[in-house]
Amino acid sequence: MAVKHMTQQQASFHPASYAVWYQDVAGINPHLPAEVDELLQRSRWLDDGNVYVLYDRYTAEFSTATALCIGESVSHHLDxxxxxxxxxxxxxxxxxxxxxxxxxxxxxxxxxxxxxxxxxxxxxxxxxxxxxxxxxxxxxxxxxxxxxxxxxxxxxxxx
Known part of the structure; x- marks a missing residue:
């Protein structure tokens, strides 16, 4: 079902997109379907920008910006x-x-x-x-x- 939803959107196929749609259809996060429905009412499709916002907000353990910051910090310390x-x-x-x-x-x-x-x-x-x-x-x-x-x-x- 997650893949079916992914094929109906403009967002690319990538792990973040799959994670969002999987959690949506599996009902893992009760707030995610409401926001997906709201976004789909405003626009007919979800693009990569929408998917990454949903991923950061509902799926990721920490945001993309946090992951990049951690990576830079680790790199600095390793140097x-x-x-x-x-x-x-x-x-x-x-x-x-x-x-x-x-x-x-x-x-x-x-x-x-x-x-x-x-x-x-x-x-x-x-x-x-x-x-x-x-x-x-x-x-x-x-x-x-x-x-x-x-x-x-x-x-x-x-x-």
Missing amino acids: QVPESAEQMGHEVSRFGDLLEGWSDTQSEPVSAGGEAVIADFVNRADRALYLARTQGRNRVILTPRPQPANNRQIEPQPR
């Missing part, structure tokens, strides 16, 4: 993936360097001031954690290793 992956690689490398430095401090004997180094590390990590939390979601704060020459605290640097 940024290689740059983000490269940046992530650099950050992972820096994190690895920091872990290696931390591992070196852990292997120092406690009698040579290792407890102070561990306490300093924990304090710097704690400050960095709270600084990251105040700056919002998905933030990472890296702190440089303290320089023992001048023995001063180094504040965390946002990344």
Whole structure:
């Protein structure tokens, strides 16, 4: 029945046209037949413009404009993936360097001031954690290793 209705109209045969006529004859959407009847009373046939309006209004899960907008957004984000992956690689490398430095401090004997180094590390990590939390979601704060020459605290640097 849907195909029969399609052949009696000026609209092209395409998935949107079939979806509109199928839902009309199947009674899936109770408001669609009323609008189809109203359009047919004004004009003897439905053209592609009418069919797409009906499709967007009654059949599509989201409008054609929304689908195009989503497609453009996805394309934009996919274009940024290689740059983000490269940046992530650099950050992972820096994190690895920091872990290696931390591992070196852990292997120092406690009698040579290792407890102070561990306490300093924990304090710097704690400050960095709270600084990251105040700056919002998905933030990472890296702190440089303290320089023992001048023995001063180094504040965390946002990344």
